Amino acid sequence: MTETLVLLDNTVLSNFSVAQQPGLAIQACPGRACTTEAALAEYLVAPEEKHFAENAWRDLPIIELTDGERQLAETLPASLGAGERTCLAVAIARRSVLASDDLHARRVATRHGAKTAGTVGLLVMAIEARLVSIDQANALLSAMIAAGYRSPVENLAALLRAGR
Secondary structure, eight states, X not given: OOOOOEEEOHHHHHHHHHTTOHHXXXXXXXXXXXXXXXXXXXXXXXXXXXXXXXXXXXXXXXXXXXHHHHHHHHHSOTTSOHHHHHHHHHHHHTTOEEEOOOHHHHHHHHHTTOEEEOHHHHXXXXXXXXXXXXXXXXXXXXXXXXXXXXXXXXXXXXXXXXXX
16 A cells, blocks of 8 residues: 655745755655645745745655646635645545645645644654654744744644644
């Protein structure tokens, strides 16, 4: 059985980029992290003040959509960006995970039976995989929050104790 893909949308790409840790998002779900061309394109037009590195995600596989996934993406709410719609279409069609911090995208994913994760979930996965300590992950989360990420938590310790 193939591993479940984890499709990173622009919100997650941006958060890990501002923390200067794009590789951590990839390592947190080894062999499963990927994105779509449209999501990466959204990342690349991010505001200049964020100073996103253009090649930060060079190691992240880009998934090619099937015709059916392209058609599905076109039926998803227009209020979602092209990156979110394409990541969501792949997550739905391939029974994979949408990694997004956009609440609307996550709700649409859930309605379509796709699993969801976000920046916080990927940070917890990185801690559990012993890629970073809880203190390091909290420092990254703080950097993301300082850059504008509206995190549901300020400290990851409670999530680890609660079993996520």
